[in-house]
Amino acid sequence: MKRLLAIATAALLTFASSxxxxxxxxxxxxxxxxxxxxxxxxEANQSNIYGxxxxxxxxxxxxxxNTRWALKTNVLTTHVTGNTADMxxxxxxxxxxxxxxxxxxxxxxIEYNFFPYGIGEKYKRLRRLTPFLSLGIGGNIxxxxxxxxxxxxxxxxxxxxxxxxxxxxxxxxxIMAKCLGDHIDGKDLKDLYRIKSxxxxxxxxxxxxxxxxxxxxxxxxxxxxxxx
Numbered sequence: 695m696k697r698l699l700a701i702a703t704a705a706l707l708t709f710a711s712s713x714x715x716x717x718x719x720x721x722x723x724x725x726x727x728x729x730x731x732x733x734x735x736x737e738a739n740q741s742n743i744y745g746x747x748x749x750x751x752x753x754x755x756x757x758x759x760n761t762r763w764a765l766k767t768n769v770l771t772t773h774v775t776g777n778t779a780d781m782x783x784x785x786x787x788x789x790x791x792x793x794x795x796x797x798x799x800x801x802x803x804i805e806y807n808f809f810p811y812g813i814g815e816k817y818k819r820l821r822r823l824t825p826f827l828s829l830g831i832g833g834n835i836x837x838x839x840x841x842x843x844x845x846x847x848x849x850x851x852x853x854x855x856x857x858x859x860x861x862x863x864x865x866x867x868x869i870m871a872k873c874l875g876d877h878i879d880g881k882d883l884k885d886l887y888r889i890k891s892x893x894x895x896x897x898x899x900x901x902x903x904x905x906x907x908x909x910x911x912x913x914x915x916x917x918x919x920x921x922x
Contacts, residue, residue, distance in 0.1 A: 720812070721861065721910035724756035724764070730904020736897075738776030738791060738879045743901045748773040750902040758910070761810035761820060766828065766848075770799040772902055776879055792836060794878050797900060799871065801832025801849050814858045822857040824918070832871070834900070836878045845875025847900070861910040866903070873898045 732750035733743040750772035757765045777792035805828045812820035828851040836843045853867030878898035 701897070720914060722758055722912035724758055724863065724908045724910045726754055726756075726863070726908025728754065728865075728902075728904040728906035728908050730902055732772030732774055732797075733901040733903075734774035734776055734795075734878060735899040735901065736776065736876075736879045738778050738793060743899075744903075745778065746775040748775060748879045750904055752902070752904070754906075754908070756805070756908070761812050761818065762807050763805075764805040766803045766805055766830070768799075768801050768803060768830075768832075770797075770801070770902065771798050772799075772900065774878065774900065795878055796837045797834050797878065798837075799832055799834035799847060799849075799900070801847060801871075803828045803830030803849060803851070807855065811855060811857065812861050813833060818908055823854065825852070825854050827852055828867070828869075834871075834873065836876065838879070843875065843877035845873045845877065847874065848872045862907075862909045865906040865908070868903045868904065869901065870911045871900045873904075 728751070730750050731744060732748045733746070735743055739745055750770065752768055752770040753764055754768045756767075759765065773794070773796050775792070775794045805826050807824045807826045809821040809824040810818055811822075811824045811826075812818065813822055814820065828849070830849050832847045832849060834845055834847050836845070849869050850870040851867050851869035853865055855863055855865045858864050874897060876897050878900065
């Protein structure tokens, strides 16, 4: 798992460095919000991400590098729940456990559009609809039974963007965020099998799926002149 994440991160950063050389979007910035579902994978839910669905809400800000690449800052809150009574696994000396957690997450991501994204300018072969991938790094705070727990996170996402109008975008995105900690479901659900787990095994995941709307602003200079 570590090797997979390292390869994916290196690949995205390599492509991003080359993308920064070209800035050809009509607008520089994009601001929007997302509403949808929140889910969780961990000791209290190991198979069905949305077995106990709840709400998620987020606001985001994008810097539009060009028609393919964007840098995105995202602020998210989601409510997640779980119940070990729904599982087939039987933990040693452990009674059924359920929890309710409110998670707040801040992340920075890089997005890659499969097609040049935009409207107009036919010579650029822009498309109003494109799938995209995202990868980033962040941190979250989970509030469980009056206690606050902080952990880093690695969000990975896939989605679709549709340009409704030159400055208005619609979208949907599915995100899985690996939490670099094990307290999303409370302090009592750690090492339940009494076996030391690896980095990939003994951590929680937060998942969100939502639809978004955003508005572009900050017009670029379309013609630049050099004045001596």
